[in-house]
Amino acid sequence: MPLTVLDANNPEQEFPTLNKALSVPDGLLAIGGCLSKKRLLNAYRHGVFPWFNPDDPILWWSPDPRLVLFPHQLIISRSLKKTLRKAVFSVSFDQAFDDVINACAEPRQQSTGTWITSEMNHAYRELHQLGMAHSVEAWRDGKLVGGLYGVAIGQVFFGESMFHTQTDASKVAFVCMVQHLKDWDYQMIDCQVHTDHLASLGAEEIKRDEFKKLLTHYCDAPVQSNAWQNR
Numbered sequence: 001m002p003l004t005v006l007d008a009n010n011p012e013q014e015f016p017t018l019n020k021a022l023s024v025p026d027g028l029l030a031i032g033g034c035l036s037k038k039r040l041l042n043a044y045r046h047g048v049f050p051w052f053n054p055d056d057p058i059l060w061w062s063p064d065p066r067l068v069l070f071p072h073q074l075i076i077s078r079s080l081k082k083t084l085r086k087a088v089f090s091v092s093f094d095q096a097f098d099d100v101i102n103a104c105a106e107p108r109q110q111s112t113g114t115w116i117t118s119e120m121n122h123a124y125r126e127l128h129q130l131g132m133a134h135s136v137e138a139w140r141d142g143k144l145v146g147g148l149y150g151v152a153i154g155q156v157f158f159g160e161s162m163f164h165t166q167t168d169a170s171k172v173a174f175v176c177m178v179q180h181l182k183d184w185d186y187q188m189i190d191c192q193v194h195t196d197h198l199a200s201l202g203a204e205e206i207k208r209d210e211f212k213k214l215l216t217h218y219c220d221a222p223v224q225s226n227a228w229q230n231r
Helices: 039-047 078-086 098-104 117-130 170-184 208-218
Strands: 004-006 028-032 060-061 067-068 090-093 133-140 143-152 156-164 188-192 202-204
Touching: 028 039, 039 117, 039 143, 067 208, 078 170, 090 170, 098 117, 098 133, 098 143, 098 156, 117 133, 117 143, 133 170, 143 170, 156 170, 156 208
Parallel strands: 004 028, 156 188
Antiparallel strands: 028 060, 067 188, 067 202, 090 133, 133 143, 143 156
16 A cells, blocks of 8 residues: 655645544554644644654654553652662753754664754754643753753643653653653553563553544543643
8 A cells, every 4th residue: 555645835734534543654644734733733643643754754653552651650669769769860851852852863873863853953953942742851960961852732741852861860851750740630652562671661552543542532522731840
């Protein structure tokens, strides 16, 4: 079945139904389009996210199963609890979005490239300026040593990427975020695809159909209007 090619000049164009996503590679749904605010927010609301390499066209994905974390199911290991008690890191929200996304875009070990292209970087910075994308920062001795960013819609936080330069820094940022999201009435964190790192924190895989049903309910549900402010 050929992939749907999205019109770059029509950000309101609907995505194909999720059951049309390929099984190999898992979840590839559509190609092309743009990274405008309307296109991105529509994608997240429908269980789709962009991921592509610098020389690729924009690729849109909706894998099955989907990795999610329900805030009340957060797992904090004994060693991580010890790190949290020691208060090795301080955590902030939306204080260094540009620095976080730039750090996430740095090549990882055994990799020379990044999927966070300049186009992606610009798109999420724009969402941040509009109050839709957020960052969580972990600091040590005044230096940014870990963090993550993602998009918030209704009672769902869609995680995009995280980084750390010191052990447990990103985990501390994530745990602090999840604890706050729980207090702010968020119901689900989209973690996209399985990683051992996120599974160790309580993330679990659910069927794509179930994920889509949860999005339909939670994306339009209210949260505290000032949740991300002054934290």
